[in-house]
Amino acid sequence: MPELPEVEGVVRSLQPVVAGKTIRHVEVSNTICTSINKGKACIIKGMDPETFSNRLKGTKIMDVERRSKYIYFYLEDGADEAILVNHLGMTGAWFHVHSLNEIKEEKFRKHIHVILAFEEDEFLVYADIRRFGELRLLDSIADHPPLLEIAPEPFSPGALEYFLMKSALPKYANKPVKEVIMDSHVVAGCGNIYATEALFRMKIHPNRKMARISEKRKKDLFAHIVAILQESIEAGGSSISDYRNINGEAGSMQNRLQMYGRKACPICHTNTKQMVIAGRNSVYCPHCQH
DNA sequence: CGCATCCTCCGGTTGC
DNA sequence: TGCAACCGGAGGATG
Numbered sequence: 254m255p256e257l258p259e260v261e262g263v264v265r266s267l268q269p270v271v272a273g274k275t276i277r278h279v280e281v282s283n284t285i286c287t288s289i290n291k292g293k294a295c296i297i298k299g300m301d302p303e304t305f306s307n308r309l310k311g312t313k314i315m316d317v318e319r320r321s322k323y324i325y326f327y328l329e330d331g332a333d334e335a336i337l338v339n340h341l342g343m344t345g346a347w348f349h350v351h352s353l354n355e356i357k358e359e360k361f362r363k364h365i366h367v368i369l370a371f372e373e374d375e376f377l378v379y380a381d382i383r384r385f386g387e388l389r390l391l392d393s394i395a396d397h398p399p400l401l402e403i404a405p406e407p408f409s410p411g412a413l414e415y416f417l418m419k420s421a422l423p424k425y426a427n428k429p430v431k432e433v434i435m436d437s438h439v440v441a442g443c444g445n446i447y448a449t450e451a452l453f454r455m456k457i458h459p460n461r462k463m464a465r466i467s468e469k470r471k472k473d474l475f476a477h478i479v480a481i482l483q484e485s486i487e488a489g490g491s492s493i494s495d496y497r498n499i500n501g502e503a504g505s506m507q508n509r510l511q512m513y514g515r516k517a518c519p520i521c522h523t524n525t526k527q528m529v530i531a532g533r534n535s536v537y538c539p540h541c542q543h
Numbered sequence: 544c545g546c547a548t549c550c551t552c553c554g555g556t557t558g559c
Numbered sequence: 560t561g562c563a564a565c566c567g568g569a570g571g572a573t574g
């Protein structure tokens with residue numbers, strides 16, 4: 254499941270191979286078309302697949318960037334500008350290939366949903382096993398207001414102040430700290446893996462209520478979140494649930510995780526415990542974390 | 544209107 | 560071997 258560092262890895266590997274390329278042809282899977290015809294949500298959001306294809310066709314990808322866990326493809330078609338916004342969900346993946354057979358893993362090859370053709374033998378392919386991902390073609394980010402509500406990038410200058418301000422709001426006071434730091438309105442891009450790790454490093458119990466964490470510890474916690482996200486980006490992300498960048502390369506951060514997925518605490522060797530917080534499984538050390 | 548809660552999307556994986 | 564339960568980002572519907 255890609256979080257901020259993994260999405261950053263995808264964007265860095267996409268950038269050199271798609272910037273400046275023109276989308277000559279677009280193909281959308283029958284699965285998407287039939288699902289949407291049945292009234293279900295399926296990857297392409299806010300637009301019917303035919304309009305999506307027609308509008309994408311002929312556009313040039315000017316730039317690619319990451320925002321939180323989203324990928325923004327900046328497009329131009331003459332004087333017109335648009336943004337293709339992608340979220341990888343649980344199992345989304347991009348592949349840059351000359352033939353679909355180059356996608357070696359069958360479970361991805363079986364679930365190809367959108368093909369962007371640059372040339373007759375050069376494709377950018379979106380595959381998504383569980384179809385939790387999304388593709389949204391917008392004239393402007395403001396056309397999808399939830400994107401405007403996302404907290405600043407964690408590495409940006411105002412991010413700490415924003416975190417301190419948001420997390421102090423009454424509506425978060427009685428919520429578990431883990432739920433709050435995983436909320437994209439408070440911290441951008443911090444999912445289950447990195448929230449778990451940051452709380453372990455801080456020795457804070459994931460269920461501790463937000464109001465019961467001092468300002469000083471909140472600052473430390475945020476610093477730990479930023480540090481671990483940065484560390485993970487440098488390690489190429491965590492290759493859990495088959496995450497690969499578009500060149501099929503795995504990251505190594507999973508080897509450096511101290512609590513996520515662990516049966517015992519690496520410090521005191523107590524068996525870890527689990528509890529469900531905001532619908533997500535949360536691992537912690539009952540001895541070290543309070 | 545703001546907010547909280549519930550529900551939906553899916554198939555590989557896991558456990559029985 | 561077969562089958563059912565499980566898991567989860569984000570947004571939309573509902574209360």
